[in-house]
Amino acid sequence: MSSNPGILIRGARLAAQLTERGADHLSAEPVDLRIDNGVIVERAAQSAGGLEPRDGERVVEADGLVALTGLVDLHTHLREPGFEQSETVLTGTRAAAAGGFTTVFAMANTSPVQDTAGVVEQVQALGDDAGYATVRPIGAVTAGLAGERLSEIGAMAQSRAGVRVFSDDGKCVHDPLLMRRALEYVKTFDGVIAQHAQDPRLTEGAQMNEGQLSSELGLAGWPAVAEESIIARDALLAGHIGARLHVCHLSTAGSVEVVRWAKASGVQITAEVTPHHLILTEELARSYDPRYKVNPPLRREDDVRALRQAVADGVIDIIATDHAPHPTEAKESEWDVAAFGMVGLESALPIALLTLIREGHASWAELERMLSQKPAEIGRLEGHPAELAVGQPADLVLVDPTGSSAFGVDDLRGRSTNSPFLGMELPGRVHTTIRRGYLTLDDGRLVDTETVAAAGAAA
Numbered sequence: 211m212s213s214n215p216g217i218l219i220r221g222a223r224l225a226a227q228l229t230e231r232g233a234d235h236l237s238a239e240p241v242d243l244r245i246d247n248g249v250i251v252e253r254a255a256q257s258a259g260g261l262e263p264r265d266g267e268r269v270v271e272a273d274g275l276v277a278l279t280g281l282v283d284l285h286t287h288l289r290e291p292g293f294e295q296s297e298t299v300l301t302g303t304r305a306a307a308a309g310g311f312t313t314v315f316a317m318a319n320t321s322p323v324q325d326t327a328g329v330v331e332q333v334q335a336l337g338d339d340a341g342y343a344t345v346r347p348i349g350a351v352t353a354g355l356a357g358e359r360l361s362e363i364g365a366m367a368q369s370r371a372g373v374r375v376f377s378d379d380g381k382c383v384h385d386p387l388l389m390r391r392a393l394e395y396v397k398t399f400d401g402v403i404a405q406h407a408q409d410p411r412l413t414e415g416a417q418m419n420e421g422q423l424s425s426e427l428g429l430a431g432w433p434a435v436a437e438e439s440i441i442a443r444d445a446l447l448a449g450h451i452g453a454r455l456h457v458c459h460l461s462t463a464g465s466v467e468v469v470r471w472a473k474a475s476g477v478q479i480t481a482e483v484t485p486h487h488l489i490l491t492e493e494l495a496r497s498y499d500p501r502y503k504v505n506p507p508l509r510r511e512d513d514v515r516a517l518r519q520a521v522a523d524g525v526i527d528i529i530a531t532d533h534a535p536h537p538t539e540a541k542e543s544e545w546d547v548a549a550f551g552m553v554g555l556e557s558a559l560p561i562a563l564l565t566l567i568r569e570g571h572a573s574w575a576e577l578e579r580m581l582s583q584k585p586a587e588i589g590r591l592e593g594h595p596a597e598l599a600v601g602q603p604a605d606l607v608l609v610d611p612t613g614s615s616a617f618g619v620d621d622l623r624g625r626s627t628n629s630p631f632l633g634m635e636l637p638g639r640v641h642t643t644i645r646r647g648y649l650t651l652d653d654g655r656l657v658d659t660e661t662v663a664a665a666g667a668a669a
């Protein structure tokens with residue numbers, strides 16, 4: 211039984227009721243939600259009288275705020291074990307809570323690599339202890355991410371961590387036979403392979419998108435075809451085997467066409483796009499500022515347009531952050547020796563508001579689908595609310611979609627500051643995050659570490 215106090219949310223607009231693109235969020239009716247014992251126990255429209263606060267209950271005034279089921283990031287680098295100078299499970303999940311996330315899937319490129327039952331169980335336990343978000347470890351596809359033989363996929367799937375998502379992210383599973391065997395294996399327990407689609411031979415030494423600009427800047431190019439050819443191959447393999455394939459961080463217009471074709475052909479394929487690929491372009495490389503160095507690289511304006519349209523068309527299924535923290539030393543060097551990657555948990559929702567909601571490419575209901583429901587489905591996440599309704603687990607986020615502010619270092623709650631959005635005017639604000647019925651973010655302020663750990667233990 212939970213010893214956490216109950217919460218009454220008053221007057222929230224439910225994202226699920228905002229199904230029309232471009233609709234003002236205030237057009238949905240204000241709803242009260244009562245949370246007790248980690249579950250939504252009552253829901254009443256204010257027009258039907260709403261709910262009265264009870265003694266000892268925490269009241270959250272949500273007038274003007276939009277409520278979504280807790281955000282789920284299928285692609286987060288938490289860096290622990292091994293790279294704690296960049297991020298830890300605790301600091302990364304604090305960043306997640308600040309961004310409205312209640313679950314993160316933790317990528318496998320740690321040290322030691324998440325390629326055994328022991329390591330994935332350890333990462334999951336660190337998440338449970340911290341309490342800021344549910345941490346679902348991703349298992350490596352190949353031992354040590356070396357691309358030579360399969361990791362202990364079965365042992366990780368059967369472990370307490372119950373791993374369902376496998377990825378060598380950061381590296382591509384290049385050997386087609388290994389990829390085939392991995393797909394066959396995960397099919398037996400309804401798992402999925404999340405591929406970092408990058409042909410290593412076509413991208414040796416690559417530093418930025420290949421094109422006229424890379425020649426002009428004298429930086430080795432990363433051609434679109436290196437991504438598209440792997441997606442096409444994997445889609446054919448997944449179709450042949452009848453297994454699930456997920457494509458990480460889609461970045462080119464051509465990749466969209468390959469995924470569109472694969473879906474039309476009946477392949478069980480899903481695709482993600484990062485917030486940064488929905489807004490930033492290769493032009494930023496002109497600054498030689500390594501903050502803009504990321505894998506896959508920032509592409510061209512027409513790619514950005516195609517990615518937004520693919521979200522609108524449903525060819526792209528989800529938004530995933532690819533939160534990739536790196537210490538200052540790794541990002542304050544020359545472009546060609548700097549690390550690839552950007553942090554993204556705290557800026558994901560504002561960028562989605564800017565590029566999708568305000569541009570009319572998605573409704574709030576669709577946004578909830580892309581940032582919460584669908585990633586949970588792909589990752590076979592258990593205990594995630596299907597909707598904000600009575601009987602559902604109380605994992606949710608309240609967002610203020612109005613206004614804007616300059617995104618600053620104070621908005622970054624993790625250990626690293628390598629955000630490409632620092633200094634940009636970003637819309638909206640994540641107001642409150644509730645995980646398993648307790649607050650992790652309270653009116654924009656993170657609830658302190660001890661309180662959250664205790665609430666998590668009691669939940």
Ligand SMILES: NC(=O)N[C@@H](CC(=O)O)C(=O)O
Pocket residue numbers: 287319379380381406503504505506532534535550551552
């Ligand atoms: N995205 C990146 O540029 N870097 C990621 C790896 C990855 O997602 O491929 C990292 O681990 O730093």
Ligand SMILES: [Zn+2]
Pocket residue numbers: 379380381406458459505506
């Ligand atoms: Zn990757």
Ligand SMILES: [Zn+2]
Pocket residue numbers: 285287317379380532534
């Ligand atoms: Zn990644």
